[in-house]
Amino acid sequence: MTWTDDQPMVSVKDVRKSFGALEVLKGVSLDVMKGEVICIIGPSGSGKSTLIRCINALNDIQGGSILVEGQEVNDPDLDKLELRKKVGMVFQQYNLFPHKTALENIMMAPLLVLKDDKAAVEKLARRLIKKVRLEGKEDSYPGELSGGQQQRVAIARSLAMNPDVMLFDEVTAALDPETVNEVLTTIKDLAKDGMTCILVTHEMGFAREVADHIYFTDRGVIVEHGAPDVFFDAAKDPRTVEFLGQIL
Amino acid sequence: MNKTNPKIMPVMMAPRARATDPIRLKAWHGAALAAFVVLVSIPAFAQADGARDSVFTALARWMPLLLKGFIFNVVISISAMAIGTLAGAALGLGQISLSSWVRKTSWFVTQFFRNAPWLVLLFFAMFLLPFELRIGGIIIPLPDYLKAIIGLSLPVMANVSEIVRGAVVSLPSGQWEAAESLAFTRTQVLWRIILPQCVKRMLPPWMNLYSILTMATVLASIVGVSEVMTLTGQVLAAEGGRTDLLLPIYSTVLLMFFIYCYPIARLTLRLEKKFAVKT
Numbered sequence: 001m002t003w004t005d006d007q008p009m010v011s012v013k014d015v016r017k018s019f020g021a022l023e024v025l026k027g028v029s030l031d032v033m034k035g036e037v038i039c040i041i042g043p044s045g046s047g048k049s050t051l052i053r054c055i056n057a058l059n060d061i062q063g064g065s066i067l068v069e070g071q072e073v074n075d076p077d078l079d080k081l082e083l084r085k086k087v088g089m090v091f092q093q094y095n096l097f098p099h100k101t102a103l104e105n106i107m108m109a110p111l112l113v114l115k116d117d118k119a120a121v122e123k124l125a126r127r128l129i130k131k132v133r134l135e136g137k138e139d140s141y142p143g144e145l146s147g148g149q150q151q152r153v154a155i156a157r158s159l160a161m162n163p164d165v166m167l168f169d170e171v172t173a174a175l176d177p178e179t180v181n182e183v184l185t186t187i188k189d190l191a192k193d194g195m196t197c198i199l200v201t202h203e204m205g206f207a208r209e210v211a212d213h214i215y216f217t218d219r220g221v222i223v224e225h226g227a228p229d230v231f232f233d234a235a236k237d238p239r240t241v242e243f244l245g246q247i248l
Numbered sequence: 249m250n251k252t253n254p255k256i257m258p259v260m261m262a263p264r265a266r267a268t269d270p271i272r273l274k275a276w277h278g279a280a281l282a283a284f285v286v287l288v289s290i291p292a293f294a295q296a297d298g299a300r301d302s303v304f305t306a307l308a309r310w311m312p313l314l315l316k317g318f319i320f321n322v323v324i325s326i327s328a329m330a331i332g333t334l335a336g337a338a339l340g341l342g343q344i345s346l347s348s349w350v351r352k353t354s355w356f357v358t359q360f361f362r363n364a365p366w367l368v369l370l371f372f373a374m375f376l377l378p379f380e381l382r383i384g385g386i387i388i389p390l391p392d393y394l395k396a397i398i399g400l401s402l403p404v405m406a407n408v409s410e411i412v413r414g415a416v417v418s419l420p421s422g423q424w425e426a427a428e429s430l431a432f433t434r435t436q437v438l439w440r441i442i443l444p445q446c447v448k449r450m451l452p453p454w455m456n457l458y459s460i461l462t463m464a465t466v467l468a469s470i471v472g473v474s475e476v477m478t479l480t481g482q483v484l485a486a487e488g489g490r491t492d493l494l495l496p497i498y499s500t501v502l503l504m505f506f507i508y509c510y511p512i513a514r515l516t517l518r519l520e521k522k523f524a525v526k527t
Binding site: 058080081084085088089091093095097098099112113157158 | 420422423425426427428429430431432433436440441444445
């Protein structure tokens with residue numbers, strides 16, 4: 001079966017995930033169409049991060065199915081490298097390679113994984129640096145950059161692989177409040193360009209503005225989901241109402 | 249979620265040297281040490297009679313031989329370190345292999361040689377290795393000093409293995425995850441991302457190990473290799489068992505090791521400080 005873009009780009013069905021005896025995902029399902037931006041919100045420990053880490057096979061799952069462009073992730077014969085070429089990921093702690101400059105961080109994967117031509121990769125990397133508004137920081141090491149700058153390099157690093165879908169795992173949670181916006185602006189630009197994005201976030205205002213669809217998870221299940229306006233203004237489930245009440 | 253990464257515990261961070269080193273040896277400390285050697289020689293000097301050379305004449309006479317012996321110690325230490333480092337690096341990588349068979353075997357070998365007395369390992373190599381190797385028609389002789397090098401490289405190997413493993417696991421797991429999610433293969437993650445960052449962390453303990461090894465090379469005297477301690481014994485015998493020479497000669501040997509090892513210790517400390525600031 002070949003995948004076409006009228007089908008969900010990422011299709012999560014009844015996914016179960018346990019760490020030992022602790023079941024953190026208890027049957028989660030969601031679909032993401034090409035070009036869609038979805039935000040997953042919910043209290044700490046509700047399994048949000050685990051869910052998106054399962055999508056690029058950083059965590060394995062014990063039950064259910066995850067299809068990325070028709071490719072089954074829950075498959076012992078899965079070619080993880082092929083999957084990860086299509087799925088970019090940005091982490092809460094940036095995880096830049098500290099021994100490489102910003103430009104080298106961005107260039108590494110296209111050079112080593114895609115085996116692209118060096119001159120072309122460098123051109124692409126410089127373009128991405130510009131896109132995330134970090135001109136002049138090409139030769140800085142991660143240790144010389146602020147958190148927000150590092151996170152934008154991390155976004156550029158993922159984009160350099162030209163992924164079809166981007167995963168954002170609480171990418172602003174470790175940032176100083178004044179640098180949160182520069183990262184959110186970068187993500188908004190991406191969304192405008194039509195990038196398919198799955199975000200785990202605590203930034204409610206941002207989620208409302210940028211998301212096409214909001215999912216609220218609690219204790220390993222999706223409690224409620226819907227379009228942002230409906231979700232934020234007319235939440236029905238008491239758990240959602242309580243969570244929104246605490247946060248907003 | 250926490251704003252700080254809960255996975256990074258203090259024990260996992262790069263070793264940090266003390267901000268200020270309370271005692272730092274200066275040139276005059278060396279002079280004091282040399283003066284000490286002279287001082288301990290004075291009673292002996294006072295006893296010297298016409299029939300015997302003075303302690304200083306005897307020392308001067310044997311100095312070239314002792315120095316030659318010491319250089320042999322240095323050669324043994326460098327060779328054992330080179331062999332042990334290569335073997336230990338391979339063993340350390342084996343300890344983080346994905347194959348549980350390789351991992352467990354490497355772990356066992358590491359633990360076995362790390363928890364064995366160096367002297368026993370030295371004897372082990374001395375008596376288990378043949379005096380010559382026959383490969384096809386070629387005969388490779390294995391002199392004692394070569395066996396000693398092999399014997400000393402065994403504990404070095406085991407310690408380097410632990411240094412490598414320790415450095416790899418001390419890196420935040422986020423480095424692995426970031427590289428993996430960029431579709432790097434495991435080999436690429438290891439050689440391009442993890443190990444380059446580990447070199448900094450491995451250098452100070454590795455140099456420390458080298459110092460320890462250098463001081464342990466005198467063990468080779470017990471198995472008859474003519475390094476500085478063996479020669480010292482022979483010098484004393486040649487001087488007819490003069491008790492007045494014991495202290496000056498052994499002090500000279502001590503001083504040689506000190507002059508060689510102390511700068512290494514200083515450099516190690518400096519590197520530790522340097523790397524602690526910029527990780």
